[in-house]
Amino acid sequence: MIALLGAFALAAVHQYLFFDHDPGVSFPLFIALLYVYLFHDWKDRLKETTGFGWFLFAVIVLLSLTYGLFHNPIFRALNLLAIPSLVFVHLAVLRGANRIPWWDVGIVGEALAHLIPRSLLQIPRLFRVLRISLFRRLDSERQKTATKVAIGLVFATPLLLVVIPLLASADGAFNRLLSGVPGWISRFSLGELFGRVLWILVFGILFAIYFWSFAKPPRRRKAASQADVMPLLKPSIDSVVLTTLLLAVNAVYVLFVAIQFTYLFGAWDGLLPDGTTYAEYARRGFGELVAVSAINFALLIVSLTFSGTRRGLLNTLLYILVVCSGVMLYSAYIRLAMYEEAYGYTYIRFLVHAFMIYLAFLLLIAALRIRTSLVPMAKCFIVLSLAAYTLVNYVGMDRLIAENNLSRFEETGRIDRYYLNKLSADAIPTLVDFAVKREDAEMKSLLKADLGELNRQSRDWRSFNLSVYSAKKAVQTMNQP
Structure with a gap:
């Protein structure tokens, strides 16, 4: 019952903070209250939180603070999606029924499982808690009567909300009687009052069933012994196939990079392809180069993940792929900088610059992974991505x-x-x-x-x-x- 009362109290606060109001300092305030509610039963268990758990919490807090600090419309819209998504993942990491590592893609499925199916399974519990709390002191006959009274009140409430304003308009004496109602109630119109009540009911139920989806996780099966588990064969790509693929791709990339070097360092001094103006060279191709670099990065990740044991030649080809991708990124970066010099700076050009820098850091991590398998690539990518997104929110675009x-x-x-x-x-x-x-x-x-x-x-x-x-x-x- 405490969880249910807390859910409706949180919903009432949510309604007060956001109904007919743009998010501002109210957003981080609500995030703080949300976490107090979702973890009020943990008490001394916060010490179980991992380093990544605290890191993700810091990211969520920093992103929520942007609503009180900055006013960029792009990030205000993106963060309305990003912050709830991160909260759902954070809850799955800390309180999920299945202890899935935070770097495993399965954590997204765990977050969705708690958000939808496991929350929906708590709806009967909602009615059970209400019935027990409201009617536990009544015998069966009185419980039936009280239930019927409650149903009657549910149907009467919207009817009264319509009838009372009509009667107040029809009769001055009745209107003067209603004028004694406290001023803060009289400020609400019929539609607004109905909207606020509905808001509290809907969000109160959602908060309660979501919290309950974590309160009593399903019983976990006993872990099987090593002898009972068949070894899982990790899918792999044949080294000959992968080597041939990389040789063909790298041959084209090396040729392209060689041509790029002719103009890459001379474009600022006017050394351009025949028939190409400064602006045309700046505009042409940086989007395509960024796309190719992203494709190369995907190829690099597949190679590192499914190549099995890598020998010297394969590692060399992967290094060449990284270097060529880096040169392409640099070429795209220079072209975009030249384009901005000619046509000015905009949101989209700023974000493309930021994405190229981010992709360059990902390539650096991949290069370190080629050097040694001790580099936790997935963990590094996740932490870097969260840190980069938070940084670009705070850099002041x-x-x-x-x-x-x-x-x-x-x-x-x-x-x-x-x-x-x-x-x-x-x-x-x-x-x-x-x-x-x-x-x-x-x-x-x-x-x-x-x-x-x-x-x-x-x-x-x-x-x-x-x-x-x-x-x-x-x-x-x-x-x-």
Whole structure:
């Protein structure tokens, strides 16, 4: 019963924080309360948490804090998917019925199993707990009567919610009677009140059955002895087949890389293919090169995973694949940098840069794995991916885009003020500094228009965002004589 009451209390808080309010500081606050609820029965068992468990918890906390610190629309949308997904995986790692290692892909299935089928199996328990808690002191006859009364109240509630406002409109005396209702209740319209109640009921049930799916995990079967277990044969690729594949692929890559070196280090000095302009060379192919590098990375992972015992020639071919992929990534990086120099910096170009750097680190880990099998490749990939995603949330993408475009303006005199004005509130203080120092009337006009939009955003503490607050203060300071 405590778990059920806690679930509905958490749902009431969830409704208060997020109903008709944008997430702000309310998001990390709710994450903290959610973890208090989901682990309130652990008491002294927190010491069982592994290092990765604490690391994943830190990632979840840091990502939730971004709703109060930054205002980038891309990450605000992505994190609405990423944070719940990480919470589900975190719960599966710490409290899952089956102790699946966190680096095993099966942990995703374990998280989904608790989220859907095992939670749905707890619905009968919900009604059982309600029945026992409400009617345990009544005999069978009174239980039947109380059940019928409860059913009648369930049907009467929505009817009364419709009838009472109609009667209040029809009769002044009845309306004056209702005016004695506390002000905080009278603020709610019929639709809003119904929505809030439904919100609490739905989320309260969801929180309760999800918690119960971890409370009593199914009995685990006794581990079989080594003698009872047949050795599992790990699938492998024949070394001759793999060597032939890598020889063919690497031959093409080495030729391509040799040609790239002709232009890669001379493009900045004007050494370009015949008939190709600076902008065309910069624009052409960086997307394809990134795609090929990603394909190479997949080929590398398959080779490392299913090659069995690797000999000298195979390792050499894998090293060549890594080097060629690295050169392709560098070529794509340079081309994109040249393209940005010609056309400016945007969200998508920033994210492509970040992905290329991330892919380069993955290639480095793969190269270390070629050197020694002691490198835990899956663990390194997972930790690096989580750390990279968290870092790109905190690096300040909008501010960097604004700064780079303003630096480009200093060198070329070209600037797209309207695109810069579309950046989130994270970039506004940087743009205000530029407008004030340069006495840029057009930029000032655009920023003053932004102030109206910033003022229209909710001032409620639940939606407070430090970036929006700083942007508003910066624009107000700019307007002062």
